[in-house]
Amino acid sequence: MKMGPLLALTLWALSTVSAQAESLKMAVTTSFHNSGLAEVLLPEIQKDTGIEVQLLVVGTGQALRLGEAGDVDAILVHSKAAEEEFVLGGFGVHRREIMFNDFVFVGPSADPAGIAGAASATEALGLIAQNGASFVSRGDDSGTHKKELGLWADAGIDAEARAVSWYKEAGAGMGASLNTASGLNAYIMTDRASWLKFGNKGDLALLYAGDPALFNQYAYLPVSPEMHGHVKAELALQLEDWLVSDRARDLIDGYVLEGGRLFVFNAKR
Amino acid sequence: MNDILAGLLHAAHLIFTLDADLIEISLRSLRVTLSAVLVSSLIGLPLGCWLAVQRFRFRRLVIATLNALMGLPPVVVGLIVYLLLSRSGPFGVFGLLFTPTAMIIAQVVILTPLIASISHQAIRDLWAEYHDLLISLNTTRRQRIMTLLWDGRRALLTASLAGFGRGIGEVGAIMIVGGNIDHATRVLTTAISLETGKGNFALALALGFILIGLAVAVNLIIHSLSRTEVSGRW
Numbered sequence: 001m002k003m004g005p006l007l008a009l010t011l012w013a014l015s016t017v018s019a020q021a022e023s024l025k026m027a028v029t030t031s032f033h034n035s036g037l038a039e040v041l042l043p044e045i046q047k048d049t050g051i052e053v054q055l056l057v058v059g060t061g062q063a064l065r066l067g068e069a070g071d072v073d074a075i076l077v078h079s080k081a082a083e084e085e086f087v088l089g090g091f092g093v094h095r096r097e098i099m100f101n102d103f104v105f106v107g108p109s110a111d112p113a114g115i116a117g118a119a120s121a122t123e124a125l126g127l128i129a130q131n132g133a134s135f136v137s138r139g140d141d142s143g144t145h146k147k148e149l150g151l152w153a154d155a156g157i158d159a160e161a162r163a164v165s166w167y168k169e170a171g172a173g174m175g176a177s178l179n180t181a182s183g184l185n186a187y188i189m190t191d192r193a194s195w196l197k198f199g200n201k202g203d204l205a206l207l208y209a210g211d212p213a214l215f216n217q218y219a220y221l222p223v224s225p226e227m228h229g230h231v232k233a234e235l236a237l238q239l240e241d242w243l244v245s246d247r248a249r250d251l252i253d254g255y256v257l258e259g260g261r262l263f264v265f266n267a268k269r
Numbered sequence: 270m271n272d273i274l275a276g277l278l279h280a281a282h283l284i285f286t287l288d289a290d291l292i293e294i295s296l297r298s299l300r301v302t303l304s305a306v307l308v309s310s311l312i313g314l315p316l317g318c319w320l321a322v323q324r325f326r327f328r329r330l331v332i333a334t335l336n337a338l339m340g341l342p343p344v345v346v347g348l349i350v351y352l353l354l355s356r357s358g359p360f361g362v363f364g365l366l367f368t369p370t371a372m373i374i375a376q377v378v379i380l381t382p383l384i385a386s387i388s389h390q391a392i393r394d395l396w397a398e399y400h401d402l403l404i405s406l407n408t409t410r411r412q413r414i415m416t417l418l419w420d421g422r423r424a425l426l427t428a429s430l431a432g433f434g435r436g437i438g439e440v441g442a443i444m445i446v447g448g449n450i451d452h453a454t455r456v457l458t459t460a461i462s463l464e465t466g467k468g469n470f471a472l473a474l475a476l477g478f479i480l481i482g483l484a485v486a487v488n489l490i491i492h493s494l495s496r497t498e499v500s501g502r503w
Contacts, residue, residue: 054367054451054453055451056448069357069358070357071356175467176465176466178468182468198468199469
């Protein structure tokens, strides 16, 4: 047995770790990543500030946990109540609103519950519940899931009233949940970007959108260096300055997907 | 059927155009798993051999436990390694979470019991054959283990390759400790998971075919380098 080539192979295998530029770890939500906006912003951020942003794509719940544990330097999520709690707990320096997009209801193109004509998002949910039409929920404690639960509460339909026969908790990310909805031909609430980018639509169609209650505010939260001394607080602030700059505004507002504008920049300066 | 065909075509396209991202994540897959296999083999092979040769009180219990650990659920290993390496965990100061090193550590935990168990089985049979000879030559325990390791190298290679097979296709643990960061910790399996989530079944499937091809290629290369099935028994 010749050991030389095997040895060479293993040596190569071990030469893993490569030199890195100034990098910053940011936890973002699946919905932000799925929109494709990250692919536009990240190269520009690197060009303008020299910061290599490494994205951890997780649900809002996990993103906040990563920030609390100090495993990331900043987070970009969309669940106001949870974010404010995060800052109050001393884990974040502050909360800075950056932009918003919106949620939409998607469902079987025949629309058995008739939500297309609904006057509001809560009415649409009420119609789905009345008809016992299959509805897929994220069920993963993400920002989208929290938003959905809030809307159910506003519609006056509590957890007990949502029978397992039609209300299915996928316990998964936006894409996986959309796959489930597509497979079951069920209703689902999704952010617009994930829906437009989704490649396995099947019989599903966009049925309801436009209620202001469905607006979805994204906020940037640098992780507190007082809580975790190792976080790259200075880079995180540099990134924040970039995210609220005119340059970011032009890129975010100018981002279109399949003919539609996705995000509206609304950072206060 | 159409999806599968589209996947095959997409795979061919990616390979023939030498897609830069594809090459990057394939190499990272190989590096992570080969490193983990190397470390696991360095621990597992001598451990398996030692368990075959040495007699001690709880030997059966240790072997049974080792066999049971072959079925260690990767997602649980991932979670535990994650909590250990997290900044708030006991090894947080090293800042290893979400790096390829963390992925290697998790895979070493998964692969070592597997490699140790398989090598123990193989060496046990060989030891039965060699027992009288090695005893009569008055060899030390270290010499016995070295002899068995060398003469059983083909079977031990199988043990390491079984480890490679489990590691290269593993997604549960490395997704958790690596975080699937683009250009940093994304490997083939986590990329497949991501693309499936996006509903891009053709691309996911293409990556899957490439992963299978890679696993087969590595096995073939190692077999040809070690000249198994070529001349005589050894």
